[in-house]
Amino acid sequence: MRAAILAVGSELLGTERLDTNSLRLAEVLERYGVELAAKGVVGDDRGEIAAELGRLLGRFDLVLATGGLGPTADDLTREAAADALGRPLVFHPEIAAWIERRFRDHGVAMPESNRRQAEVIDGAVVVPNPRGTAPGMRIAAGGDGRRDATLFLFPGVPDEMAGMVSSHLEPWLAAATAGRGAREGRVFKVAALPESTVDDRIRGAYAEFGRETITILAHPGEVQLHFWATGGEAERRARLDAVAARLRELVGPAIYTADPAATLEGTVGDLLRGRGESAATAESCTGGLVAERLTRVPGSSDYFLGGAVAYSNRLKESLLGVPGALLAAHGAVSEEVARAMAAGARAAFAADWAIAVTGVAGPGGGSEEKPVGTVHLAVAGPGEDEAAVEHRRVRFPGDRRRVRELSAQLGLEMLRRRLAGLPSTAEEAGSWR
Amino acid sequence: MRAAILAVGSELLGTERLDTNSLRLAEVLERYGVELAAKGVVGDDRGEIAAELGRLLGRFDLVLATGGLGPTADDLTREAAADALGRPLVFHPEIAAWIERRFRDHGVAMPESNRRQAEVIDGAVVVPNPRGTAPGMRIAAGGDGRRDATLFLFPGVPDEMAGMVSSHLEPWLAAATAGRGAREGRVFKVAALPESTVDDRIRGAYAEFGRETITILAHPGEVQLHFWATGGEAERRARLDAVAARLRELVGPAIYTADPAATLEGTVGDLLRGRGESAATAESCTGGLVAERLTRVPGSSDYFLGGAVAYSNRLKESLLGVPGALLAAHGAVSEEVARAMAAGARAAFAADWAIAVTGVAGPGGGSEEKPVGTVHLAVAGPGEDEAAVEHRRVRFPGDRRRVRELSAQLGLEMLRRRLAGLPSTAEEAGSWR
Numbered sequence: 001m002r003a004a005i006l007a008v009g010s011e012l013l014g015t016e017r018l019d020t021n022s023l024r025l026a027e028v029l030e031r032y033g034v035e036l037a038a039k040g041v042v043g044d045d046r047g048e049i050a051a052e053l054g055r056l057l058g059r060f061d062l063v064l065a066t067g068g069l070g071p072t073a074d075d076l077t078r079e080a081a082a083d084a085l086g087r088p089l090v091f092h093p094e095i096a097a098w099i100e101r102r103f104r105d106h107g108v109a110m111p112e113s114n115r116r117q118a119e120v121i122d123g124a125v126v127v128p129n130p131r132g133t134a135p136g137m138r139i140a141a142g143g144d145g146r147r148d149a150t151l152f153l154f155p156g157v158p159d160e161m162a163g164m165v166s167s168h169l170e171p172w173l174a175a176a177t178a179g180r181g182a183r184e185g186r187v188f189k190v191a192a193l194p195e196s197t198v199d200d201r202i203r204g205a206y207a208e209f210g211r212e213t214i215t216i217l218a219h220p221g222e223v224q225l226h227f228w229a230t231g232g233e234a235e236r237r238a239r240l241d242a243v244a245a246r247l248r249e250l251v252g253p254a255i256y257t258a259d260p261a262a263t264l265e266g267t268v269g270d271l272l273r274g275r276g277e278s279a280a281t282a283e284s285c286t287g288g289l290v291a292e293r294l295t296r297v298p299g300s301s302d303y304f305l306g307g308a309v310a311y312s313n314r315l316k317e318s319l320l321g322v323p324g325a326l327l328a329a330h331g332a333v334s335e336e337v338a339r340a341m342a343a344g345a346r347a348a349f350a351a352d353w354a355i356a357v358t359g360v361a362g363p364g365g366g367s368e369e370k371p372v373g374t375v376h377l378a379v380a381g382p383g384e385d386e387a388a389v390e391h392r393r394v395r396f397p398g399d400r401r402r403v404r405e406l407s408a409q410l411g412l413e414m415l416r417r418r419l420a421g422l423p424s425t426a427e428e429a430g431s432w433r
Numbered sequence: 434m435r436a437a438i439l440a441v442g443s444e445l446l447g448t449e450r451l452d453t454n455s456l457r458l459a460e461v462l463e464r465y466g467v468e469l470a471a472k473g474v475v476g477d478d479r480g481e482i483a484a485e486l487g488r489l490l491g492r493f494d495l496v497l498a499t500g501g502l503g504p505t506a507d508d509l510t511r512e513a514a515a516d517a518l519g520r521p522l523v524f525h526p527e528i529a530a531w532i533e534r535r536f537r538d539h540g541v542a543m544p545e546s547n548r549r550q551a552e553v554i555d556g557a558v559v560v561p562n563p564r565g566t567a568p569g570m571r572i573a574a575g576g577d578g579r580r581d582a583t584l585f586l587f588p589g590v591p592d593e594m595a596g597m598v599s600s601h602l603e604p605w606l607a608a609a610t611a612g613r614g615a616r617e618g619r620v621f622k623v624a625a626l627p628e629s630t631v632d633d634r635i636r637g638a639y640a641e642f643g644r645e646t647i648t649i650l651a652h653p654g655e656v657q658l659h660f661w662a663t664g665g666e667a668e669r670r671a672r673l674d675a676v677a678a679r680l681r682e683l684v685g686p687a688i689y690t691a692d693p694a695a696t697l698e699g700t701v702g703d704l705l706r707g708r709g710e711s712a713a714t715a716e717s718c719t720g721g722l723v724a725e726r727l728t729r730v731p732g733s734s735d736y737f738l739g740g741a742v743a744y745s746n747r748l749k750e751s752l753l754g755v756p757g758a759l760l761a762a763h764g765a766v767s768e769e770v771a772r773a774m775a776a777g778a779r780a781a782f783a784a785d786w787a788i789a790v791t792g793v794a795g796p797g798g799g800s801e802e803k804p805v806g807t808v809h810l811a812v813a814g815p816g817e818d819e820a821a822v823e824h825r826r827v828r829f830p831g832d833r834r835r836v837r838e839l840s841a842q843l844g845l846e847m848l849r850r851r852l853a854g855l856p857s858t859a860e861e862a863g864s865w866r
Contacts (some may be wrong), residue, residue, distance in 0.1 A: 001839050011470075011650075012472075013459065013469045013470070013472060014459060014463075014648070014650075015456055015459045015460040016465060016650050016657075017650070018451045018452070018455075018456065019451070020451065022451075023448055023449065023451065023849070026446065026447060026448045027448040030447075030448060034447045037446070037447075037472065037475070037476060037478075037481060038447060038473060038474065038475050038476075038485070039482065040471060040472065040473040040474070041471065041472040041473070042470070042471050043470065043471075044655060046472075047717075048470060048471065052471070055488070092536070109444045116480070130492070144629065162791055164500060181445065193586065207773030215444075215447070217447075217450070224449075241820075248714040257629050281721075283721075285728075286717075286722075286725075287713075287721075287724050287725050287726075287727070287728025287733075288722065288724030288725040288728065288740060288742065289721065289725045291721030291742040292719075292721040292722045292725050294658075295720025295721065295742070295836075296720070296795050296833070296834070297797070300720075301744050301745070301798060304720075304744050304748070304839075305744055305745045305748055306741065306742045306743045306744040306745055306748040306752065307719065307721060307741075307742040308739065308740075308741060308752070309714070309724040309728070309739045309740040309741070309742070311728065311733075311734055311737050311739040312734070312738045312739055313648070313736055314738070315738055315739040315785075317783060318754070318781075318782075319739065321740070348751075349748060349751075350747075362731070363731050366730060375857075394622070400729070400731055401729070410622050412464075
């Protein structure tokens with residue numbers, strides 16, 4: 001089964017917005033082993049929408065269209081789909097009554113324009129939309145010399161679409177693909193290693209399992225390894241386990257999770273919660289990003305106490321107790337100051353652990369000795385001596401934003417390794433230096 | 434002139450990546466008044482690419498294709514475009530020599546596979562790519578009973594494409610659209626007002642200038658008003674000035690910039706720098722986001738001293754000097770504590786200004802009295818008395834992330850208004866309450 005997605009909406013042809021609904025749809029198609037062969041966007045133009053729907057239905061087995069089901073004059077997907085299929089629209093009074101009731105429940109009268117949303121293509125199955133007023137449709141195209149294909153119409157509002165995808169598209173896909181060996185995927189997330197390093201390390205797995213089995217997706221400071229297997233359940237599982245074992249062997253402790261929904265900050269949080277320990281931050285060049293990452297996690301107040309953004313040297317002294325003499329002798333971007341910031345934050349905030357970051361994010365402030373991208377990170381943990389503070393000096397590539405993102409990511413990963421009792425990131429061949 | 438964009442690459446049909454090159458292309462087309470009528474994505478499949486290029490060239494005047502010009506076996510756009518146009522590929526030794534030299538300059542021999550990149554569609558104009566090895570092409574399709582249309586092939590690497598768009602597509606568009614009245618746009622950025630409020634306020638401008646003249650784009654806590662005029666330069670300017678004046682009248686001081694590249698944090702920074710004053714932050718529920726926003730701006734160390742992320746009550750006392758009695762009496766999420774955090778940060782960090790945020794970002798922690806989304810913000814500035822601290826209590830809609838984003842945005846906007854001597858956001862009808 002081959003599928004195509006069409007997003008309708010002039011705003012998706014502008015300079016700011018992309019059709020993100022297609023990512024959610026691609027995920028569902030992937031889960032059921034349906035190949036997504038093409039995606040398209042057209043504006044609010046009845047002729048264009050009809051022409052494109054007609055073409056896609058002539059070429060693919062499943063067409064998922066989003067958007068253009070609203071009540072206003074520029075919502076034209078209903079009419080255009082009817083044109084493409086050569087079928088009339090039929091007014092459904094029970095849908096109009098449902099929409100009217102929905103408005104009444106909110107204490108307002110239904111605007112006349114919403115009556116259009118009760119028009120359904122002849123022969124379509126109505127897909128109810130509990131989160132909005134625009135119902136969706138499923139239509140078996142074909143007959144009359146037309147190729148057999150299925151068309152779904154969904155609203156463009158992401159929440160509404162997502163609800164209807166779960167309630168109707170997924171059951172339909174499950175039935176339509178039943179009996180075929182399903183496709184199943186897993187993911188490993190790798191923190192704080194460059195994409196090229198991870199790619200090099202897993203060459204052996206490409207060779208062993210086939211390049212198409214494993215996909216690398218890179219974000220700043222994070223690489224995701226997606227891998228796939230098809231076939232019967234037992235066969236699939238065995239294959240996925242084999243790939244997973246090989247990847248673990250090749251990539252090692254840099255894999256921080258196999259949970260598609262997990263984040264690095266959440267993983268660090270779970271480790272802290274599990275140990276009953278607390279953390280704090282001391283940031284200069286990242287300007288609060290490490291604290292912001294840690295506090296994205298709901299419930300992070302259980303283990304995160306707080307942090308200092310010490311941008312000025314004066315605040316490094318007053319908030320974190322970094323000796324002025326150290327700052328004068330080595331400069332704010334130095335191993336000595338990073339270590340003192342981490343130890344100072346741990347002491348000042350009475351935390352078990354502290355992450356400290358000081359560096360030159362750029363574009364200004366670089367020198368020959370400390371070029372832009374130079375960052376010193378330190379993690380202080382339980383223990384009385386200097387050795388309890390781990391330090392790394394790296395030079396990151398990229399612009400200000402990238403340097404800050406990579407710094408925050410490496411700081412979190414350094415803490416994760418300490419908490420999990422894993423080897424330091426400094427021992428990773430191919431890590432940033 | 435009507436245009437279409439086709440992005441080639443199987444990775445753009447997956448669950449993670451979107452074709453962002455099209456945003457840059459849409460921007461350029463918009464600048465030259467060329468309507469973008471459709472966008473599409475196809476995978477690395479020669480038949481699919483050829484079919485889609487053929488269709489688009491039969492329907493639109495200008496087709497911009499990106500991706501699939503690399504050296505590997507799955508880079509098939511060259512061959513597919515040749516198929517679609519019914520023309521042969523011709524090997525250009527001078528391009529091969531150029532690619533070979535590029536490799537030699539980097540101290541490596543050219544892999545044999547890169548020779549493919551020297552193949553050019555018969556009759557195409559080569560578009561050099563100074564940032565990579567894949568040259569682009571411009572081809573006048575038409576003749577042989579084919580519709581007249583122009584096809585550009587660009588590499589998919591964003592930097593490489595952007596360079597070639599500037600050096601070749603823009604001059605071509607300038608020539609192709611010369612003589613027609615150009616289209617010109619401006620933007621106003623509005624902080625910390627809901628989209629519906631801004632939309633309501635500018636109804637009069639829609640009525641006066643036509644709905645298609647003004648486009649609203651909404652991001653969390655920020656609304657952008659894009660407006661357009663066509664015609665000769667004097668006519669265009671007069672019209673844009675008239676729309677701008679009306680929008681300023683309707684929206685008022687919430688417009689923080691007319692510079693497309695400006696950000697709210699940059700605007701706040703410019704105001705601070707202009708006054709020779711400094712700022713600090715005291716954050717609870719935003720967890721460092723306000724400091725992170727302020728320090729995104731290069732050179733922010735000129736005016737930003739630092740901040741405290743005081744997640745625990747203990748740190749609110751020790752870092753910011755919030756009296757324990759106040760916390761006990763009113764709770765951490767309260768007007769009294771927000772005011773004390775702002776005043777405390779100002780004093781402790783010896784800053785001229787301080788922004789404080791404390792709230793319930795959710796999903797947990799809400800109560801009947803203080804539901805999720807309840808946020809207290811305070812801005813402390815020069816002056817000895819209580820009145821120098823401005824306070825707002827709002828209840829934001831949305832999830833944890835949205836509440837944090839809106840909180841940071843409103844905090845920055847409260848400071849901007851104070852610095853610019855503008856009325857408080859609390860006096861804005863339709864602002865969050």
